[in-house]
Amino acid sequence: MPDDQNDDPMKGKRRSSEWYGKADKDGFAHRSWMKNQGLPGDLFDGRPVIGICNTWSEFNPCNAHFRDLAERVKRGVYEAGGMPLEFPVFSNSESQLRPTAMLYRNLASMDVEESIRGLPMDGVILLTGCDKTTPALLMGAASCDLPTLVVSGGPMLNGHYKGEQIGSGTHVWKFSEAVRAGEMTLQDFMEAETANSRSAGHCMTMGTASTMASMAESLGIALPTNAAIPAVDSRRYSLAQFAGRRIVELVRKNVRLSDIMTKAAFENAIIVNGAIGGSTNAVVHLLAMAGRVGVDISLDDWDRLGREVPCLVNLMPSGKYLMEDFYYAGGLPVVIRELEHLLNKDAMTVSGQSIWENSKDAECYNRDVIYPLDKPFKPNGGIAVITGNLAPNGAILKPSAASPELMTHRGRAVVFEDIEDYRDRIDDPDLDVDETCVMVLKYCGPKGYPGMAEVGNMGLPAKILKKGITDMVRVSDARMSGTAYGTVVLHVAPEAATGGPLALVQNGDMVELDIPNRRLHLDVADDELERRRGELKPFVSPHERGYSRIYVEHVNQADKGADLDFLVGKGGTPVLRESH
Numbered sequence: 001m002p003d004d005q006n007d008d009p010m011k012g013k014r015r016s017s018e019w020y021g022k023a024d025k026d027g028f029a030h031r032s033w034m035k036n037q038g039l040p041g042d043l044f045d046g047r048p049v050i051g052i053c054n055t056w057s058e059f060n061p062c063n064a065h066f067r068d069l070a071e072r073v074k075r076g077v078y079e080a081g082g083m084p085l086e087f088p089v090f091s092n093s094e095s096q097l098r099p100t101a102m103l104y105r106n107l108a109s110m111d112v113e114e115s116i117r118g119l120p121m122d123g124v125i126l127l128t129g130c131d132k133t134t135p136a137l138l139m140g141a142a143s144c145d146l147p148t149l150v151v152s153g154g155p156m157l158n159g160h161y162k163g164e165q166i167g168s169g170t171h172v173w174k175f176s177e178a179v180r181a182g183e184m185t186l187q188d189f190m191e192a193e194t195a196n197s198r199s200a201g202h203c204m205t206m207g208t209a210s211t212m213a214s215m216a217e218s219l220g221i222a223l224p225t226n227a228a229i230p231a232v233d234s235r236r237y238s239l240a241q242f243a244g245r246r247i248v249e250l251v252r253k254n255v256r257l258s259d260i261m262t263k264a265a266f267e268n269a270i271i272v273n274g275a276i277g278g279s280t281n282a283v284v285h286l287l288a289m290a291g292r293v294g295v296d297i298s299l300d301d302w303d304r305l306g307r308e309v310p311c312l313v314n315l316m317p318s319g320k321y322l323m324e325d326f327y328y329a330g331g332l333p334v335v336i337r338e339l340e341h342l343l344n345k346d347a348m349t350v351s352g353q354s355i356w357e358n359s360k361d362a363e364c365y366n367r368d369v370i371y372p373l374d375k376p377f378k379p380n381g382g383i384a385v386i387t388g389n390l391a392p393n394g395a396i397l398k399p400s401a402a403s404p405e406l407m408t409h410r411g412r413a414v415v416f417e418d419i420e421d422y423r424d425r426i427d428d429p430d431l432d433v434d435e436t437c438v439m440v441l442k443y444c445g446p447k448g449y450p451g452m453a454e455v456g457n458m459g460l461p462a463k464i465l466k467k468g469i470t471d472m473v474r475v476s477d478a479r480m481s482g483t484a485y486g487t488v489v490l491h492v493a494p495e496a497a498t499g500g501p502l503a504l505v506q507n508g509d510m511v512e513l514d515i516p517n518r519r520l521h522l523d524v525a526d527d528e529l530e531r532r533r534g535e536l537k538p539f540v541s542p543h544e545r546g547y548s549r550i551y552v553e554h555v556n557q558a559d560k561g562a563d564l565d566f567l568v569g570k571g572g573t574p575v576l577r578e579s580h
Helices: 025-035 066-079 101-118 133-144 170-180 186-196 208-219 234-252 263-276 281-293 299-306 323-328 332-338 355-359 419-425 526-535 546-554
Strands: 049-054 083-088 123-128 148-152 159-161 164-166 384-388 391-397 408-416 438-441 473-476 488-493 510-514 519-522
Touching: 049 066, 049 101, 049 234, 066 083, 066 123, 066 234, 101 133, 101 281, 101 546, 123 133, 123 208, 123 234, 133 148, 133 208, 133 281, 148 208, 148 234, 159 186, 164 186, 170 186, 208 263, 208 281, 208 332, 263 281, 263 299, 263 332, 281 299, 299 384, 299 391, 332 355, 408 419, 438 510, 473 510
Parallel strands: 049 083, 049 123, 123 148, 384 519, 408 438, 438 473, 473 488
Antiparallel strands: 159 164, 384 391, 391 488, 408 510, 510 519
């Protein structure tokens, strides 16, 4: 890595030189204002300017330690002869933001894209952690295509309560159902709160945050071991400092995001997602990310690549361990090593080496956490993509989190017209439902909610829980938390709000789920469905102003990644007109 700026072939030719390299009034103004922060003049001598995209917010507990993480990145940038400049973007808090953080994923991506394009940076470090921050930041950065590197915030420490290891998210659902079934007291439920979240960091289950950190590493846009190092482990800060050094080298070699996030890299990520039992949310996020970088990835690729991939990782919600245990067992490099014959081994990464070179010497230290490929934890780890007359454009299910006996099922539909209808009636003792029924939830998709909230894993009726039943087939156009579990059909496309077949389902209709044959069928005659369609009232969104209105009017369906239609594709980083 060159320390001498004279060895830098790009010196004076970078984007940032258009701001800081001119001996005129514009150069004077740009440099002068920056110097009011005490920056020495020689920082403007043509060295790489690295933007540090920070999603810190006290409203976003997953990312609450990012101020310190950013300082570690800055150290690395300075050590490598670069100039680090931190900038804030929309912090998309999964745990606090209503109606759903997914509504604002695309808004955050716009913030990132416009910041990168409008500011004088040559490369960017993305500080990601909370569920939607990884895809949002990568979507925005992909649209610009500068040299880019992801540093995830890392998972929080394992939860412990009354001698039991508990996982964020997963045990919220488990304990909540136990209270409703009369198996856990409300006092115990409330006491578990503090034991559940013991440190800075995102969910320590293999939920969406951990999955997307793993996707970043398997895409090659993050350094090896990025996915699993706990947030408060000193090695997380070491990795951040090394990332600061590495991004400077990527700028000097002009290695852009599109050089890393290729078709081969996305295929690797889909395969890895199956092996880790990753979140269903990875589907909609990777589709959107691929759309921004111009890579052709579809639901068919998810089913083709993931169908035969077994689950190797024994983590909640599919298993019993947590991310801290995963890291101590060897982390994602061990999984990648196990997948040697399935992956595109030559796919390059931001480390400067291929994904295989990064992982070929990884050792597993606990085979009860990471299983070998020939003796997997579960036979089915990939995402099942289902089609049929109820989901013409596709729907998905996570086999590793589902009940095997329900993977082929026929049942009577119990329909909830929207989330309020579900909440009003689910515990009504007069609700006409038994454990053989199929619960159907409408108008919770991208347009309908809006934002496709994580309500698809509907809690079962109290009277079913009291019988000791813990799973039923559930179907919706919503998403579910990556920490959730159950035989849940999600992302039904087209959604009810666009007049998709889901809107036509009525109580008593028979619904057939056949995962082995990838089929979701509504057993109602075509002429009857047409009659119902004629009586269907058009969906009218109550969101009439601001970003929410833009979202409802322009959001694509789940099978296309739920991005805004006008954001798909790259925009590049042209140097825009001067501001004065």
